[in-house]
Amino acid sequence: MAEVVVEKWGLAPVWSALASLVFLWPVLNNYAPAGLRQWLTTFAERLATYLSPYLHLTISEYGQERFRRSDFYLAVEAYLSHACARRARKLRADLGKDARALQVSVDDDQEVIDSFRGATLWWYPSKKTNRSNVFSFYPGEDERHFYKLVFHRRHRDLVLDDYLPHVLAEGRAVTVSNRQRRLFTNNASGSSNPYRGGKGVWSHVPFEHPATFDTLAMDPDQKEAIIDDLTAFRDSKAYYSKVGKAWKRGYLLHGPPGTGKSTMIAAMANFLEYDVYDLELTAVKSNTDLRKLYIETTGKSIIVIEDIDCSVDLTGKRKKASDDKKASSDGGDGDDKPKLPTDEAKDEASKVTLSGLLNFIDGLWSACGGERIIIFTTNHKEKLDPALIRRGRMDVHIEMSYCRFEAFKVLAKNYLGVEQHELFGEIRRLLEETDMSPADVAENLMPMSKRKKRDPDACLAGLIEALNKAKEEAEAKEKEEAAEAKAAKEKEEAAVKDDDDEAGKSSSDKANGTI
Numbered sequence: 202m203a204e205v206v207v208e209k210w211g212l213a214p215v216w217s218a219l220a221s222l223v224f225l226w227p228v229l230n231n232y233a234p235a236g237l238r239q240w241l242t243t244f245a246e247r248l249a250t251y252l253s254p255y256l257h258l259t260i261s262e263y264g265q266e267r268f269r270r271s272d273f274y275l276a277v278e279a280y281l282s283h284a285c286a287r288r289a290r291k292l293r294a295d296l297g298k299d300a301r302a303l304q305v306s307v308d309d310d311q312e313v314i315d316s317f318r319g320a321t322l323w324w325y326p327s328k329k330t331n332r333s334n335v336f337s338f339y340p341g342e343d344e345r346h347f348y349k350l351v352f353h354r355r356h357r358d359l360v361l362d363d364y365l366p367h368v369l370a371e372g373r374a375v376t377v378s379n380r381q382r383r384l385f386t387n388n389a390s391g392s393s394n395p396y397r398g399g400k401g402v403w404s405h406v407p408f409e410h411p412a413t414f415d416t417l418a419m420d421p422d423q424k425e426a427i428i429d430d431l432t433a434f435r436d437s438k439a440y441y442s443k444v445g446k447a448w449k450r451g452y453l454l455h456g457p458p459g460t461g462k463s464t465m466i467a468a469m470a471n472f473l474e475y476d477v478y479d480l481e482l483t484a485v486k487s488n489t490d491l492r493k494l495y496i497e498t499t500g501k502s503i504i505v506i507e508d509i510d511c512s513v514d515l516t517g518k519r520k521k522a523s524d525d526k527k528a529s530s531d532g533g534d535g536d537d538k539p540k541l542p543t544d545e546a547k548d549e550a551s552k553v554t555l556s557g558l559l560n561f562i563d564g565l566w567s568a569c570g571g572e573r574i575i576i577f578t579t580n581h582k583e584k585l586d587p588a589l590i591r592r593g594r595m596d597v598h599i600e601m602s603y604c605r606f607e608a609f610k611v612l613a614k615n616y617l618g619v620e621q622h623e624l625f626g627e628i629r630r631l632l633e634e635t636d637m638s639p640a641d642v643a644e645n646l647m648p649m650s651k652r653k654k655r656d657p658d659a660c661l662a663g664l665i666e667a668l669n670k671a672k673e674e675a676e677a678k679e680k681e682e683a684a685e686a687k688a689a690k691e692k693e694e695a696a697v698k699d700d701d702d703e704a705g706k707s708s709s710d711k712a713n714g715t716i
């Protein structure tokens with residue numbers, strides 16, 4: 202719930218004090234010591250507030266839940282940006298959802314005057330900067346954003362009982378109707394970056410990848426199973442809560458380059474209508490930062506770590522006893538215990554560790570917010586630590602493999618609009634015998650030369666040529682490897698024979714007493 206504070210101070214109105222203050226103010230302001238000046242300023246403010254018939258109401262970005270932006274604050278933001286856009290003096294125009302309609306909203310940090318059932322209300326967006334140099338564990342602690350609502354005290358009941366619920370409902374409705382899905386990144390540093398919305402640790406752009414399960418080329422049964430799994434996950438809130446599990450699911454996508462792992466992620470996001478958080482692990486300084494990033498993600502989202510084997514040194518066994526001391530200060534060896542801020546602060550310089558990542562996936566913090574999918578992709582599943590990808594952490598392992606005939610049919614339909622063709626028989630045979638990635642097959646079905654029309658006959662003939670070439674190259678490579686293996690074996694056998702001869706010679710020498 203949002204933190205709503207109605208400010209009211211109980212100081213008695215002292216008219217004479219006020220009059221003296223007004224007269225003495227210029228003198229005091231120039232000559233009084235700093236401490237007294239500050240006290241007087243506060244006093245004057247409080248007095249003015251007490252005497253004023255207007256009430257102030259504050260809605261903080263981080264309410265009682267210090268880790269998550271308050272729902273109410275977000276609703277107010279949406280309400281003011283869109284519902285009150287016509288009444289603001291400074292506006293911002295943007296292309297809205299799917300870049301189809303023009304959307305006008307209130308510019309950042311603009312005050313807005315609203316009216317409700319005859320009452321006038323003033324909204325002031327504000328922020329307070331924390332000047333202390335103390336390291337903060339909580340998000341939004343360095344700069345506190347809040348909205349201040351000012352209204353006449355005779356409207357107190359109207360505002361608290363009717364207006365605020367109205368703002369909450371309208372704000373939520375605006376959020377739903379304007380929801381443009383977003384692609385977030387944690388690696389958009391520098392002022393010249395094209396990303397917007399950089400208040401938090403994530404920056405974002407609209408998510409516009411067009412891939413869907415219809416355009417994804419893979420075995421139809423495997424595809425069906427994945428769609429079923431996703432649907433079951435999306436509809437299982439009650440089930441997850443009944444069995445006492447956090448509402449999240451892990452997918453490991455593995456396979457050679459160009460087999461559609463990234464395309465699959467886009468298809469999943471479009472199918473579920475979730476946002477995507479593309480987590481660049483190499484840009485994360487420490488396990489603490491990793492946790493902050495997780496906490497700042499919203500529900501209904503897919504968190505992706507691409508090429509997990511290359512991102513961070515997570516390979517090999519988990520740390521041995523000698524390293525345990527260090528590991529425990531990094532976040533523990535897979536234990537889910539939240540660490541004290543001071544422990545983490547000391548460890549600021551350290552990089553993300555395997556244990557930090559395990560905590561990220563299924564530590565206690567991972568249950569915040571709910572409805573999340575975590576996806577890792579890799580070209581080398583065998584290089585990953587088994588702890589990272591065990592069932593329960595990565596619930597579903599999906600192998601994306603080379604293009605076979607069923608997958609090819611999807612590509613032919615998408616790229617050429619062809620469902621049947623006389624060359625399909627030969628292509629089927631070649632695809633069974635040759636490993637070619639869907640990316641390479643697709644490339645052959647999409648000639649980029651303007652002069653070449655997308656002629657299915659020519660494209661399919663070109664694909665057959667490419668497949669034959671790939672087959673020949675694979676056979677030549679196989680022969681070369683076989684020859685190399687044979688040469689190595691012969692060399693080894695010759696070495697063993699030499700050793701035997703040497704051993705036989707020395708034992709006969711010994712028997713003859715020549716040494």
Ligand SMILES: Nc1ncnc2c1ncn2[C@@H]1O[C@H](COP(=O)(O)OP(=O)(O)OP(=O)(O)O)[C@@H](O)[C@H]1O
Pocket residue numbers: 416417418419456457458459460461462463464465579580601638639640641643
């Ligand atoms: N299964 C597929 N279905 C449809 N298109 C595909 C498929 N696989 C690859 N492609 C096409 O090939 C291109 C590259 O695929 P993608 O980036 O998804 O591969 P990847 O497995 O993520 O590769 P890498 O391991 O190098 O990251 C995509 O833009 C897409 O057009």
Ligand SMILES: [Mg+2]
Pocket residue numbers: 462463464507578
């Ligand atoms: Mg990829």
